[in-house]
Amino acid sequence: MLRNSTTTYGGVTKTFHWLTALLVVTLIPLGIYANGLPYETGEQLARKAWMFSLHKTLGVTVFFVALARIGWALSQPKPGLLNSERKLESFLAETVHWLLYASLVLVPLSGWIHHAATTGFAPIWWPFGQSLPLVPKDDDVAHTFAALHIVFERVLAASILLHIAGALKHHVFDKDKTLRRMLPGHTDPGPLPAKRHSALPLLGAGAGYVVALAIGAAIGLFSHAESTTSPVPTLAEVETGWQVEQGTLALTVRQLGSDVQGSFENWTAAINFKETADAEGRHGNVEVQIAIASLTLGSVTAQAMGADFFHTQAHPTAVFAADILTDAEGGYFAEGTLDLKGSTQPIILPFTLQIDDDTATMTGQTRLNRTAYRIGEAYPDETSLGFDVVIDVSLTAIRQTGS
Ligand code: HEM
Ligand code: HEM
CATH class of the missing domain: 2.40.128.110 (Lipid/polyisoprenoid-binding, YceI-like)
Structure with missing residues (x-):
C-alpha cells in the first residue's frame, strides 16, 4: 500500500504529491503578494521581509521535499496512464508531468541562487547560513536568477493549470479513475493498456522551457539596467603631505x-x-x-x-x-x-x-x-x-x- 504498483499510486507517492501541491499552490500567490508589497516605511519593510522570509523558507522546503519525491519516484514502478491509446492527450499529460517535476527543482533553486547572490534582504529562517557555495554576491548574478525564477515560476503556474484541467477532464468528462487513483484510499483501475516508452514528452518539456526563456528575453526580463541613479561627482585633487x-x-x-x-x-x-x-x-x-x-x-x-x-x-x-x-x-x-x-x-x-x-x-x-x-x-x-x-x-x- 505504501509502494506504487504498475497500476496504482502508493501512500508515499500520494503524500509527496499532495504535500508538494499544497506547498506550491501556497507559494505562488505568496510570492506575487510579497513582491507587490510596498516598503516605504520601517513597518512596511518589516512586513514585506517577513512575507519573503516565509516564502523563501517554504520554498527551500519544497526543494528538499522535491528531491526526496524524485528519489522516491525513481525507485518505484510508474503506473501507466489510463488512456494511453489517446496519443496527443498522453503526450500532453506526460509533457506536463515532466514540466512539473523539473519546476519543483528549478523554481526553488533559481530563487535560492537569487537570494544567495543578494546581500541584506529577508533571510531564510534556518540556521544553515544564507549563502550558497559557488554563488558570488553579485548584482548581475542576482538579477539573472531573479529573472529565471520568474520565468520558471510562470512555467510552473501554467503547467499546474493544464495539469488540474487534465485531472478534472478525466474525472468529469471521461469519468475514469485518474483522479481517484491519486486520492487517499485504494483505487485500482484494473488492467491498463500496454505502456509505450517515448522520449517525446521530455523533448516537449524541453521545448516548453526554450519558448518560455525566449519570451522572457523578448520582454526584457534579463536586461539589467544600471541601477545607480546619481552621477558620481569628480573630486578635486588635494594638496597633501x-x-x-x-x-x-x-x-x-x-x-x-x-x-x-x-x-x-x-x-x-x-x-x-x-x-x-x-x-x-x-x-x-x-x-x-x-x-x-x-x-x-x-x-x-x-x-x-x-x-x-x-x-x-x-x-x-x-x-x-x-x-x-x-x-x-x-x-x-x-x-x-x-x-x-x-x-x-x-x-x-x-x-x-x-x-x-x-x-x-x-x-x-x-x-x-x-x-x-x-x-x-x-x-x-x-x-x-x-x-x-x-x-x-x-x-x-x-x-x-x-x-
Ligand atoms: C492542485 C491540484 C492537483 C490535482 C487535482 C492533481 C492531480 C493529479 C493526478 C490525478 C495525477 C495522476 C495522473 C495519472 O495518474 O495519470 C497527478 C500526477 C502528478 N502530479 Fe498532480 N495534481 C495537482 C497538483 C499538482 C502540483 C501542484 C504538482 C507539482 C508542482 C503536481 C505534480 C504531479 C506530478 C509530477 C504527477 C505525476 C506523478 C507520476 O506519475 O510520477 N500535481 N496529479
Ligand atoms: C516552489 C518554490 C517556489 C515558488 C513556486 C515560488 C514562486 C514565486 C513567485 C510566484 C514569485 C513572484 C514573482 C512575480 O511577482 O511575478 C516569487 C518571487 C520571489 N521568490 Fe519565489 N518561489 C519559490 C521558491 C523560492 C525560494 C526557495 C526562494 C529563495 C530562497 C525564493 C525567492 C524569491 C524572491 C527573492 C522573489 C522576488 C523576485 C524578484 O525580486 O523579482 N522563491 N517566487
Missing part, C-alpha cells in the same frame, strides 16, 4: 538582522602629519572628502542614494575634518567632525599607524549613529535597519617631500 597610494573606506550596516557591507570608490584625503607633536599635542590634521554616490552597498545601492537615506542629489559629498592626536597610551586618534547629509557632528576615529621610512600604513574603525544624520528616518527603530553604522578605514600613504 602624505599621498594615499591605496586605501579602502568601507561601511557596515545591519539590515534585517544581517550585516551589509559596502565601500566608497571615490574619496580624497589631505593628510598633514608629523611624528612629533606640536605644543598642543597635535600631530597634524586630515580632511577627507567622500563622493557619496560612489558607494556600492550590496543590492540596496540605489535605495541608499535616495532622499530618505544619503540624498546624494542634495548632498553629493561628505567631509571628515579632524586633528590627529595621541591618547595617554600613545595610541593615535583623529578627532573632529563629519559633515554628512547637511549635519555636522563630532566624531573620533581611533587608528593604528605604522611608519616604515616614508610609507605609512593605518587602519581605523569608528561607529556613527545614522539618526544623528537623519538617515533612514522612515525606519525609526532597528527592526529593519540598525542605528549603528561601522566605518572601517585603511590606507597606505607615501610621505611627500617637505612633510
Whole structure:
C-alpha cells in the first residue's frame, strides 16, 4: 500500500504529491503578494521581509521535499496512464508531468541562487547560513536568477493549470479513475493498456522551457539596467603631505538582522602629519572628502542614494575634518567632525599607524549613529535597519617631500 504498483499510486507517492501541491499552490500567490508589497516605511519593510522570509523558507522546503519525491519516484514502478491509446492527450499529460517535476527543482533553486547572490534582504529562517557555495554576491548574478525564477515560476503556474484541467477532464468528462487513483484510499483501475516508452514528452518539456526563456528575453526580463541613479561627482585633487597610494573606506550596516557591507570608490584625503607633536599635542590634521554616490552597498545601492537615506542629489559629498592626536597610551586618534547629509557632528576615529621610512600604513574603525544624520528616518527603530553604522578605514600613504 505504501509502494506504487504498475497500476496504482502508493501512500508515499500520494503524500509527496499532495504535500508538494499544497506547498506550491501556497507559494505562488505568496510570492506575487510579497513582491507587490510596498516598503516605504520601517513597518512596511518589516512586513514585506517577513512575507519573503516565509516564502523563501517554504520554498527551500519544497526543494528538499522535491528531491526526496524524485528519489522516491525513481525507485518505484510508474503506473501507466489510463488512456494511453489517446496519443496527443498522453503526450500532453506526460509533457506536463515532466514540466512539473523539473519546476519543483528549478523554481526553488533559481530563487535560492537569487537570494544567495543578494546581500541584506529577508533571510531564510534556518540556521544553515544564507549563502550558497559557488554563488558570488553579485548584482548581475542576482538579477539573472531573479529573472529565471520568474520565468520558471510562470512555467510552473501554467503547467499546474493544464495539469488540474487534465485531472478534472478525466474525472468529469471521461469519468475514469485518474483522479481517484491519486486520492487517499485504494483505487485500482484494473488492467491498463500496454505502456509505450517515448522520449517525446521530455523533448516537449524541453521545448516548453526554450519558448518560455525566449519570451522572457523578448520582454526584457534579463536586461539589467544600471541601477545607480546619481552621477558620481569628480573630486578635486588635494594638496597633501602624505599621498594615499591605496586605501579602502568601507561601511557596515545591519539590515534585517544581517550585516551589509559596502565601500566608497571615490574619496580624497589631505593628510598633514608629523611624528612629533606640536605644543598642543597635535600631530597634524586630515580632511577627507567622500563622493557619496560612489558607494556600492550590496543590492540596496540605489535605495541608499535616495532622499530618505544619503540624498546624494542634495548632498553629493561628505567631509571628515579632524586633528590627529595621541591618547595617554600613545595610541593615535583623529578627532573632529563629519559633515554628512547637511549635519555636522563630532566624531573620533581611533587608528593604528605604522611608519616604515616614508610609507605609512593605518587602519581605523569608528561607529556613527545614522539618526544623528537623519538617515533612514522612515525606519525609526532597528527592526529593519540598525542605528549603528561601522566605518572601517585603511590606507597606505607615501610621505611627500617637505612633510
Ligand atoms: C492542485 C491540484 C492537483 C490535482 C487535482 C492533481 C492531480 C493529479 C493526478 C490525478 C495525477 C495522476 C495522473 C495519472 O495518474 O495519470 C497527478 C500526477 C502528478 N502530479 Fe498532480 N495534481 C495537482 C497538483 C499538482 C502540483 C501542484 C504538482 C507539482 C508542482 C503536481 C505534480 C504531479 C506530478 C509530477 C504527477 C505525476 C506523478 C507520476 O506519475 O510520477 N500535481 N496529479
Ligand atoms: C516552489 C518554490 C517556489 C515558488 C513556486 C515560488 C514562486 C514565486 C513567485 C510566484 C514569485 C513572484 C514573482 C512575480 O511577482 O511575478 C516569487 C518571487 C520571489 N521568490 Fe519565489 N518561489 C519559490 C521558491 C523560492 C525560494 C526557495 C526562494 C529563495 C530562497 C525564493 C525567492 C524569491 C524572491 C527573492 C522573489 C522576488 C523576485 C524578484 O525580486 O523579482 N522563491 N517566487
